[in-house]
Amino acid sequence: xxxxxxxxxxxxxxxxxxxxxxxxxxxxxxxxxxxxxxxxxxxxxxxxxxxxxxxxxxxxxxxxxxxxxxxxxxxxxxxxxxxxxxxxxxxxxxxxxxxxxxxxxxxxxxxxxxxxxxxxxxxxxxxxxxxxxxxxxxxxxxxxxxxxxxxxxxxxxxxxxxxxxxxxxxxxxxxxxxxxxxxxxxxxxxxxxxxxxxxxxxxxxxxxxxxxxxxxxxxxxxxxxxxxxxxxxxxxxxxxxxxxxxxxxxxxxxxxxxxxxxxxxxxxxxxxxxxxxxxxxxxxxxxxxxxxxxxxxxxxxxxxxxxxxxxxx
Amino acid sequence: xxxxxxxxxxxxxxxxxxxxxxxxxxxxxxxxxxxxxxxxxxxxxxxxxxxxxxxxxxxxxxxxxxxxxxxxxxxxxxxxxxxxxxxxxxxxxxxxxxxxxxxxxxxxxxxxxxxxxxxxxxxxxxxxxxxxxxxxxxxxxxxxxxxxxxxxxxxxxxxxxxxxxxxxxxxxxxxxxxxxxxxxxxxxxxxxxxxxxxxxxxxxxxxxxxxxxxxxxxxxxxxxxxxxxxxxxxxxxxxxxxxxxxxxxxxxxxxxxxxxxxxxxxxxxxxxxxxxxxxxxx
Numbered sequence: 001x002x003x004x005x006x007x008x009x010x011x012x013x014x015x016x017x018x019x020x021x022x023x024x025x026x027x028x029x030x031x032x033x034x035x036x037x038x039x040x041x042x043x044x045x046x047x048x049x050x051x052x053x054x055x056x057x058x059x060x061x062x063x064x065x066x067x068x069x070x071x072x073x074x075x076x077x078x079x080x081x082x083x084x085x086x087x088x089x090x091x092x093x094x095x096x097x098x099x100x101x102x103x104x105x106x107x108x109x110x111x112x113x114x115x116x117x118x119x120x121x122x123x124x125x126x127x128x129x130x131x132x133x134x135x136x137x138x139x140x141x142x143x144x145x146x147x148x149x150x151x152x153x154x155x156x157x158x159x160x161x162x163x164x165x166x167x168x169x170x171x172x173x174x175x176x177x178x179x180x181x182x183x184x185x186x187x188x189x190x191x192x193x194x195x196x197x198x199x200x201x202x203x204x205x206x207x208x209x210x211x212x213x214x215x216x217x218x219x220x221x222x223x224x225x226x227x228x229x230x231x232x233x234x235x236x237x238x239x240x241x242x243x244x245x246x247x248x249x250x251x252x253x254x255x256x257x258x259x260x261x262x263x264x265x266x267x268x269x270x271x272x273x274x275x276x277x278x279x280x281x282x283x284x285x286x287x288x289x290x291x292x293x294x295x296x297x298x299x300x301x302x303x304x305x306x307x308x309x310x311x312x313x
Numbered sequence: 314x315x316x317x318x319x320x321x322x323x324x325x326x327x328x329x330x331x332x333x334x335x336x337x338x339x340x341x342x343x344x345x346x347x348x349x350x351x352x353x354x355x356x357x358x359x360x361x362x363x364x365x366x367x368x369x370x371x372x373x374x375x376x377x378x379x380x381x382x383x384x385x386x387x388x389x390x391x392x393x394x395x396x397x398x399x400x401x402x403x404x405x406x407x408x409x410x411x412x413x414x415x416x417x418x419x420x421x422x423x424x425x426x427x428x429x430x431x432x433x434x435x436x437x438x439x440x441x442x443x444x445x446x447x448x449x450x451x452x453x454x455x456x457x458x459x460x461x462x463x464x465x466x467x468x469x470x471x472x473x474x475x476x477x478x479x480x481x482x483x484x485x486x487x488x489x490x491x492x493x494x495x496x497x498x499x500x501x502x503x504x505x506x507x508x509x510x511x512x513x514x515x516x517x518x519x520x521x522x523x524x525x526x527x528x529x530x531x532x533x534x535x536x537x538x539x540x541x542x543x544x545x546x547x548x549x550x551x552x553x554x555x556x557x558x559x560x561x562x563x564x565x566x567x568x569x570x571x572x573x574x575x576x577x578x579x580x581x582x583x584x585x586x587x588x589x590x591x592x593x594x595x
Contacts, residue, residue, distance in 0.1 A: 137581065141525070
């Protein structure tokens with residue numbers, strides 16, 4: 001078991017190393033010199049040269065790469081060009097709305113997706129299945145920003161039930177802040193419920209054809225008991241996996257929704273960094289977001305190993 | 314070409330009425346986009362400031378935008394860019410992903426390297442990776458295609474590799490080896506033909522995702538330049554008028570939903586038909 005976990009850990013580090021390498025070299029493909037970008041149009045050539053030296057930009061690319069990797073490995077993601085603070089701090093300041101948004105969205109997605117998936121597996125091929133599967137596919141075809149704009153128009157502008165945008169005034173209480181997340185989280189929850197519905201349906205169908213389900217039926221157990229106890233219990237692990245991975249992807253994938261609703265989250269930080277070519281922030285955010293995904297993935301693998309005796313070998 | 318086989322294929326595919334309906338919608342959208350200059354009632358760029366922000370009417374079925382341009386015509390023309398970009402992404406990512414997947418599935422030595430890179434790329438949310446790539450490459454229609462191709466290639470690679478791992482162990486591949494068929498031919502003919510169905514299914518889904526992702530990028534201002542009408546840029550520029558003229562946002566969005574939904578339904582139909590495991594169970 002420990003060998004298995006160690007192997008997973010090595011794979012995780014390899015993935016992070018590749019992400020970091022990719023991010024570094026791709027960023028260097030971008031047009032424009034970071035130093036002259038930082039100093040603006042008014043800077044003299046001497047100033048630019050001085051700054052290039054301070055940041056080590058006059059070194060050969062490979063040396064810069066090694067130095068950068070060392071910094072990243074020790075947890076230093078560099079300085080933002082525009083925000084005048086370390087990248088990690090900038091990300092930390094924006095983490096709260098993104099975290100709660102991802103959390104609420106995934107809860108809403110699970111509350112819609114898991115029952116819909118169970119219903120469509122249990123009544124496979126019948127009307128309930130067609131309706132649930134059809135709605136799931138519809139949800140997966142809706143652009144989140146479009147649904148967001150329509151919801152905003154209807155529920156916030158017309159009906160006035162929810163705030164139109166933003167995350168409350170500075171100093172607003174937690175309840176007030178969370179109230180601003182109701183609409184965006186609903187939108188993201190609906191859009192992301194599709195994957196969970198499909199996945200729950202597929203795992204449930206797998207389990208329902210197992211021998212022990214047939215045995216339970218032969219024993220004369222009531223159908224709801226078979227489905228809720230025997231079948232659902234055995235689909236929980238794969239369902240939790242897909243919920244966990246979706247949640248991890250939502251942390252970076254909520255970018256568009258954050259932009260629509262003007263939420264000051266990580267996604268918003270990335271978009272403004274892209275528009276201002278603030279490369280250290282883009283690089284840092286990508287590494288942090290990939291890191292969260294990889295860690296959640298790793299945690300799920302470890303849980304699998306602990307829970308499922310078949311994976312132990 | 315063997316038409317009996319094609320007819321049988323279509324008959325089985327369209328056994329589900331919904332799949333047939335989706336295929337018709339999709340065909341209609343594609344034909345409208347191709348025939349845009351002949352079917353669009355107005356010029357997509359013709360401004361009539363006196364007619365600005367008119368609600369849907371008999372003359373302008375989908376209303377007019379902030380410059381008095383006809384939205385129906387712009388949605389029809391927008392399909393050219395949106396579907397064109399989607400199609401290009403599908404073709405390019407199929408070619409790249411299939412090649413990488415075949416190599417990874419067949420050659421053990423390459424498997425580890427290719428799949429670790431695939432894992433790394435899939436650890437980033439699609440849209441985030443796309444934004445980053447477009448930021449690095451520069452915003453243009455061509456670069457959006459390139460960026461989305463890089464984003465979706467790993468998915469195809471994963472699927473093709475998985476199928477290749479299964480097919481390469483089958484006796485007919487061994488037989489081909491024994492008969493002295495070259496490795497290149499085994500890969501490009503014997504194995505490729507046997508992993509074609511999952512590739513085809515993936516293609517329809519990636520088409521849908523690419524249309525959605527293009528719209529998302531354009532909406533954020535990190536995609537196609539706003540002067541080119543795509544469904545995404547129309548929603549992006551329309552959003553500031555959304556409270557007085559919601560049709561600016563509504564109709565291009567519906568075009569995206571209908572296209573993506575029919576693509577996914579067709580993909581689902583294909584999968585049901587091509588997956589032998591499912592077929593037996595039905």
